Amino acid sequence: MAYGRKESRNFLSMVRSRRLKMPKKIGPLMIYPLLPKTNCGRCPPKVCMGFAVQLTDRSLSLEDCPPLFEEKKYEENLKKLRELLAPSVREVIIGSKEKQVKIGGKLVLRRHELRYSNPTTIAVLIDDGMKDEDISKWIDEVNSFRYRYVGMDLTLDMLAIRSTSKDQERFEKVIKKVADKTNLPMVLWAESSILERGLKVVEDRRPLIYAATKDNWGEIGAIALKYKCPLAIYSPNDIKMLKSLVNTLKSWGIEDFVLDIGAAFGKDIAATINNLTMMRISAIEEKDELLAYPLLGIPVRIWDEENGKSPELLSWEESCLASMMLIRYVDMLIIRRATFWSTLPLLILRNNIYNDPRKPVSVEPGLRVVGNPNEDSPVLVTSNFALTFYTVMGDIEKLDCYILVADSEGLSVESAIAGRKLTAEKIAEIIRFSKIEEKIKHRTIIIPGLAARLKGDIEDATKWDVLVGPRDSSMIQAFLKEKWYGKDHTPGWSYK
Numbered sequence: 001m002a003y004g005r006k007e008s009r010n011f012l013s014m015v016r017s018r019r020l021k022m023p024k025k026i027g028p029l030m031i032y033p034l035l036p037k038t039n040c041g042r043c044p045p046k047v048c049m050g051f052a053v054q055l056t057d058r059s060l061s062l063e064d065c066p067p068l069f070e071e072k073k074y075e076e077n078l079k080k081l082r083e084l085l086a087p088s089v090r091e092v093i094i095g096s097k098e099k100q101v102k103i104g105g106k107l108v109l110r111r112h113e114l115r116y117s118n119p120t121t122i123a124v125l126i127d128d129g130m131k132d133e134d135i136s137k138w139i140d141e142v143n144s145f146r147y148r149y150v151g152m153d154l155t156l157d158m159l160a161i162r163s164t165s166k167d168q169e170r171f172e173k174v175i176k177k178v179a180d181k182t183n184l185p186m187v188l189w190a191e192s193s194i195l196e197r198g199l200k201v202v203e204d205r206r207p208l209i210y211a212a213t214k215d216n217w218g219e220i221g222a223i224a225l226k227y228k229c230p231l232a233i234y235s236p237n238d239i240k241m242l243k244s245l246v247n248t249l250k251s252w253g254i255e256d257f258v259l260d261i262g263a264a265f266g267k268d269i270a271a272t273i274n275n276l277t278m279m280r281i282s283a284i285e286e287k288d289e290l291l292a293y294p295l296l297g298i299p300v301r302i303w304d305e306e307n308g309k310s311p312e313l314l315s316w317e318e319s320c321l322a323s324m325m326l327i328r329y330v331d332m333l334i335i336r337r338a339t340f341w342s343t344l345p346l347l348i349l350r351n352n353i354y355n356d357p358r359k360p361v362s363v364e365p366g367l368r369v370v371g372n373p374n375e376d377s378p379v380l381v382t383s384n385f386a387l388t389f390y391t392v393m394g395d396i397e398k399l400d401c402y403i404l405v406a407d408s409e410g411l412s413v414e415s416a417i418a419g420r421k422l423t424a425e426k427i428a429e430i431i432r433f434s435k436i437e438e439k440i441k442h443r444t445i446i447i448p449g450l451a452a453r454l455k456g457d458i459e460d461a462t463k464w465d466v467l468v469g470p471r472d473s474s475m476i477q478a479f480l481k482e483k484w485y486g487k488d489h490t491p492g493w494s495y496k
């Protein structure tokens with residue numbers, strides 16, 4: 001059964017009706033009776049009810065209560081707790097202990113209900129039909145792909161090796177080459193007659209086997225069982241067949257599945273997105289056990305039907321489809337190549353979806369020293385919203401100055417002032433707390449242009465002079481040149 005054109009007409013009403021069937025929420029009072037209830041103080045909250053609350057919002061895990069694991073009398077309760085707290089979507093581990101990724105493990109359908117766990121894993125495809133030098137280049141691109149974004153390194157996670165040569169020896173050789181050059185987890189994508197020889201090379205790395213279909217499920221399933229590897233199931237646009245394959249292979253004893261319902265662009269894109277949506281709704285809200293596995297999206301399939309399109313257009317289409325799949329619940333993506341213009345937006349989108357909506361993205365308040373400032377150097381103030389902080393730091397990296405990062409509770413300057421999270425008192429507090437007065441001889445502070453309305457209050461609260469800086473941090477250099485190192489302040493300014 002696929003959710004195609006006809007079903008799409010009723011799609012919204014189906015989703016709306018399902019909204020009424022919210023999954024049963026786990027509350028602390030359901031967890032508490034199963035805990036030791038001794039208040040022994042060995043977990044961070046030190047009391048069992050506090051621990052139950054933190055288990056509910058998943059800020060702690062069962063492992064944080066040692067008595068549950070040390071004392072045999074809690075064995076039965078531990079089992080019940082594990083069942084109670086099990087995610088609606090199974091968590092599947094791909095890779096070895098040294099380097100692994102976890103996919104799935106989802107607890108909620110909507111991010112604001114708690115948060116999404118295990119960010120979508122992104123793998124880059126290596127075809128064994130590629131030239132050796134191109135394979136090396138692509139592996140290097142994946143290994144070195146790194147982008148610093150609001151204090152985090154955005155990177156790629158895996159490599160998928162596909163047999164297009166249909167040659168066992170070539171497939172094995174390419175897997176060896178990849179294994180030598182990287183310890184990233186792998187997907188092995190081949191027909192059953194090709195797969196096993198290559199799999200033997202990296203069986204200790206527990207790769208994901210791709211894929212069992214309605215035509216080969218017996219042979220591929222036997223290989224997955226023999227090597228204890230997670231198994232992808234591919235059933236393009238046919239959820240009924242997908243469930244049937246899961247059911248059969250589950251009865252064989254395979255536990256870790258990853259589900260691929262296909263990837264169509266153009267006129268069939270609605271079916272792809274609807275299928276992914278309905279599968280995840282069924283898993284989380286309908287408790288459909290046969291769909292309660294991570295979802296795999298392979299937008300790289302677009303390249304198999306290129307129809308004379310340019311590589312740039314195909315990259316763009318692939319990136320669009322990957323973004324839509326990422327938003328619609330896929331837990332893992334396989335893309336063609338690690339290129340900054342097409343891959344970076346995907347990584348930023350992933351980061352934005354998977355950050356914790358309960359916690360603003362923030363940095364520690366305090367003093368930052370930029371370059372080699374002296375006692376005459378300027379002192380600037382900014383908020384501790386990570387995006388603001390890193391933008392400002394990027395704009396002043398060539399200067400010698402001090403930055404006071406005020407605690408705005410992770411909000412941007414404008415929002416923090418509107419919500420009274422950034423006040424004259426907070427700035428007075430950071431001046432005291434940072435001991436900046438011991439490092440400089442002047443008493444002038446530069447505040448963001450967006451904080452201009454606080455000027456008088458800050459002067460009253462700190463007894464410092466306040467200069468109102470530019471509204472945009474990219475103008476700080478020019479501002480300092482004119483206002484700080486110009487007529488009033490002239491100590492040793494130079495652009496580096």
Ligand code: SF4
Nearest residue numbers: 040041043048051065
């Ligand atoms: S460690 Fe366990 S038993 Fe001890 S207080 Fe925490 S939850 Fe209770």
